Structure formats: C-alpha cells, structure tokens
Amino acid sequence: MLHLRAAERGVLFVVSGPSGAGKSTLIEHLRAQIPDLAFSVSATTRPPRPGDVEGKTYHFLTDDQFQSMIASGALYEYASVYGRWYGTPRAGVDAMLAAGRSVVLDIDTQGSQQVRAITQDAVHVFILPPDVATLAMRLERRGTDAPEVVARRLADAGEQIRGATTYDYLIVNDDLQCAKNEIEAIFVAETARLSRRANALQRVISDLDHLPRP
C-alpha cells in the first residue's frame, strides 16, 4: 500500500479509456494502493434505484437543479446519456483538493476536454487496449450480443481512442502488472511536481536566507 505524502494541494486526475481497456481494474487497483485518494460523486437526473444512496452513489437532482448547475458553471463536466444528465460538481472536488487530497474523475474524452477548459492543473490519463483485435474480442465477450450491438460498442471505443491525443499519459494495457505499476507511478510522481511543492522549496530557501553569517 502506498501513502501519498501530505500535499500542499491535491491533484485532480482524469482517467479515461474505452470499454474493454481495463480501466475499472486499474482504478480498483489505485483505490487499494492509495487509500487517501478521493473519488468524486457524480450528480445525475436519473431516478434512484434500489441500493442507491444519495451523496454516495450519486447526488440525485431534478432536471431544473441540474440545468441551473450547468448555467452557473458549477460542474467540471457533464453529458446527457439516454436522456439523463450526469456531471461532476466542482464544489466537492475543489474542497478535497484544497484539503490536500487528490481526486480521481472516471470520465470520457469529452469530459476530459471540458475539465481541461476549466483548469490546466488536472492530469489526464488514458488507458489504451493493446490492439484493436484484443479490444474487439473483449467487447464480444458476451457472445450472445447481436453483431450490431458489438459494432456499436466498437464504434464508441474507437471514438474514445481517437479523442485520446490530448491526454498527458498513455497506459497501454497489454500487461496488467505493468499497467498497474504505471498508473500508480503516475499518481505518485504527479504529487512530486515542483509546481505542487513550491512552498516546501521556498521554506528551505527562506531558512537559508536567515542563517547566521559565519
């Protein structure tokens, strides 16, 4: 288990990847390795289902509430899926970052672009399947699906992959252990960026300035 060092400010991580790339497995790995890591709770207009807990699985909002959050810029990103809205409220995320906790957003490439339009300080990680044949095989895994359903999934995955060119990091998931090491390393390394530890350096420089002269 890895403990991220106490940070001056948390890091906002965006993790994306098509269905079939192994993103969920890698995010589960991060949760297990870095217990301090926070995950954002999305807002949605879909009705609660059995097992849903307000504020835990989702923040459940009315359409009016959601639209007013969009209008006031209160979301990092949002999208409509089958007529329901989903989005990431900024307030909760920003509070965690300010408290020094890093936050993961599990969102798609369009969401990543929306986040990038709001902040330059987020770190964008894309999970790529090793090749198209492997991707197609993984998307066909439920052998009973109609060919057009599989084709649709593959088209969606392709759209995500074509949108990956703006990301900061690319994890090629052809070897799960290697991919786990890499996503972990990215999270640890980004907390060690000088831009995020400027206070620690300034403190030592200031102490040097106040040394007694020999």
Add this chain to the structure above:
Amino acid sequence: MLHLRAAERGVLFVVSGPSGAGKSTLIEHLRAQIPDLAFSVSATTRPPRPGDVEGKTYHFLTDDQFQSMIASGALYEYASVYGRWYGTPRAGVDAMLAAGRSVVLDIDTQGSQQVRAITQDAVHVFILPPDVATLAMRLERRGTDAPEVVARRLADAGEQIRGATTYDYLIVNDDLQCAKNEIEAIFVAETARLSRRANALQRVISDLDHLPRP
C-alpha cells in the same frame, strides 16, 4: 525490481541535489530497481587515477580535445572544477536514448540549465534535504573539519537549492522510503507520457481506420 516498458525513445533524466541531500543513495536505489537505466560516462581533463578505466569511470581528454568538444556543441553540459574540466558528451547519451534506453545525468543546477538550453525533452529532478538544520548537521558530519570548510559546503548547498526553482520535480528527502518511492515513480511515469508513446496510439487509431465496415 522494476522493468521499464520498451520505449519508443529513452528519457533523459537530470538528477541534482546539494551534498547532504541523499542524492547518491537515491541514484543507487534507481540503479538497483531499474537495471535498464543507463548512466552517462563523463568526459574530463583530470588525469586518470589508479582504478580509473577509460570509457568507464571517465572519458579522459586533453584540454585541447575538451575545448574542441565545447566549441562544436558536443557536450550537454560542462564545468570547470578546481581547474579541471568535466562534461557530458552528447553522442553517447543520444545513442542510448535513440535505442530506447533512459539515461540519468547526475549533475548540478548549472548543468541542468545547460541541458534545458539544448533540449526541452529532459526531465529535471531535484533532491531537497528536509530542512536547513538537517542539511547543516549532515555537512558537519566529519566533526574534524574547520568551521570555514563547513560554512563553504553550506554556501555551495545553498547555491544549489536556490537554483532548484526551474526543476520539474522536487523530492523532499525527509523519509528515505518515501523518497525512494517517488524517484522510482517519476522514472516510470515519465516513460508513460503520451508524447513519448504517440506511435502506440497512432498504431491503434490506424488499425481502427482499417476495420472492415459492419
């Protein structure tokens, strides 16, 4: 032990830190963890000593040879120390990078600035002692040194630390295990930058373009 994934191109890492920050320990750790990592062999005009091996401990050059390397831009960085020249030949480093091996340069902040003037693609890591009191204590460790020698060492360390503001990463070495994790993570993460894996992404995108239409 960590194996860096085969890279399209190696990464040039600059590691700096004042005497007393623990840089040598951290570089030793990297050597042990990442056997693929290459270390540059410096050129110098100091005469060989017993145990020195040409091309292994140093490339031993005459003053004329060294000056002509400076003149032709054949060094990533160079400096004169007590009348002897030391520098990093570009040819050897560039060949390793082109072969996909990452390379570490253990150089000071002036060297880092020289490297940055030549390439924007290097990654600069600075090792900071936890605080000035700890630094002073470590520099006084050989209790027999004259106060002015210790003061000189502290002044040199201070100059290095003041020069650290341009680095990409800052490792605060107050907990050795944490510092080891961080330097390792930085090396693994930087190899996963999308800019260094653009070919892998383009290959998958190109395969998507050539999928049979359903």
